[in-house]
Amino acid sequence: MNLNKDYWEERYASNNLGWDIGSVSTPLKEYIDQLENKNLKILVPGAGYGYEVVYLYNSGFKNIHVIDLARQPLDKIKAKIPEIPQSQLICGDFFNLENQDFDLILEQTFFCALNPALRKNYVQKMFQLLKPGGKLAGLLFDFPLTLKGPPFGGSLKEYEELFHPTFTINVLARSMNSILPRKDKELFFIFEK
Ligand SMILES: C[S@@+](CC[C@H](N)C(=O)[O-])C[C@H]1O[C@@H](n2cnc3c(N)ncnc32)[C@H](O)[C@@H]1O
Structure with missing residues (x-):
């Protein structure tokens, strides 16, 4: 299966x-709520309908990139936030x-949407996109990786092995505030460059 532009356009x-x-997921909402610096340059890759983008914008973060x-989905985000350039x-x-200057990149169901063969490239690209001290944070699914997907799964151990050599792992643990359908199926993480 080729997970290219045509594939995703057809899904939409x-x-x-x-x-x-x-709507914005509880773990991302609560993470965003404790961010104090509204000037952070933030990237949301593979944002889909971008509920967290809208939440960030309405919370005063204007330097958000998708x-x-x-x-x-980009047209939908633009319709919801007409002022966003x-x-x-x-x-x-x-x-x-x-870019090489993001302070923060938010992950939710983007990693799992990619062909698993791209996982090492994902780690390297995320590292490149962040400033020194910048953070990649969000959610990763916690169910076995098989040939069936997207979404493609993974485990805490696999993610540790994948990200640890490149990033400092500040947090990587079972998410305690997941929405009900994802309870016990996702890990919350903060990785630092
Ligand atoms: C499973 S959806 C998740 C959407 C959103 N994060 C959410 O949680 O609702 C994956 C999204 O990633 C986008 N995507 C897939 N591969 C991509 C790539 N290589 N670069 C940018 N976006 C990509 C798709 O178009 C789709 O919008």
Whole structure:
């Protein structure tokens, strides 16, 4: 299966959005709520309908950037936040982003949507995109990785092995405030460059 732009555009066009929870998830909301510096330059890759993007924006974070392969979800985010500059809503491939200056990157069901063969590239690209001291934070699924997906799973041990050589692992643990359908199926993490 080729998880390319056409694949994701078709998922949106046919409203086949199993991942879409319709609002900002509790773990991300609570993480965002304790961030004090509203000037942080934040990236949300593979944001989909971007509920956390809207939540961030309405919480006073204006330096938010989104990249998604698919055009349809970006149009939806623009409709929800008309004031956000179009230049902050990038339609393109995360792996082609060239920035090196994000303070924070938020992860939710983007990692699991990628072909697992790209996991090492994901780690390296995230590292490149962050400033020194910058953080990659969010949620990773905790169920066995099989050939079936997306979503593709993984375990705490696999994620530790994957991220540890590159990032400092500040937090990687069972999420205690997951939404009910994801209870005991996801890990909350904060990795630092
Ligand atoms: C499973 S959805 C998750 C959407 C959102 N994070 C959420 O939780 O509702 C994965 C998203 O990643 C996007 N995507 C997949 N591969 C991508 C890539 N290489 N670069 C940028 N976006 C990508 C898809 O278009 C889709 O919007």
